[in-house]
Amino acid sequence: MDWNPALIWIAIALLLGLAELSSGGLVLLALAVAAVLTSALAAMGLSLPWQLLGMGIFSGLLVPLAIMVIRPWFSPRGVAYGTTGTGVEKGHTYTTLKRDFDGASGVKINGDFYRLRVEATGETDLPEETRVVFKRFDGTTAIVSHCQEDRNQKHQKE
Structure with a gap:
């Protein structure tokens, strides 16, 4: 079998498509489609620099399209995606605990x-089961404030 450039681009597209099965981010799938389109350029007889330019242009168009337009179709409604520290947790109430x-x-x-x-006082030792509101991260330290409900209950008891 003779490996021409079009077949090489198809093989790259297949590998990217298989890799997409393990990631799920649709970026590799967009790159696979760009590689298939680049194989069409190779089949038309364009030289390698033109093929690489085509791959760059196709990737530059398809990757943002996949991330901003297609990926939200596969995401559940109402889910605020993000990893810890990106601000997704800001304003949520948590209960303190002591590490063993x-x-x-x-x-x-x-x-x-x-x-x-604690943001206001700089306090780092709170009783267990204290409700706090998460504000932000400072390195790996969670900056929190006292939950207003707990403060109101303390004042009512006094």
């Missing part, structure tokens, strides 16, 4: 323990 091995106060956000610091 050193007794540090912290909150569990998305399954991970983060030490805390």
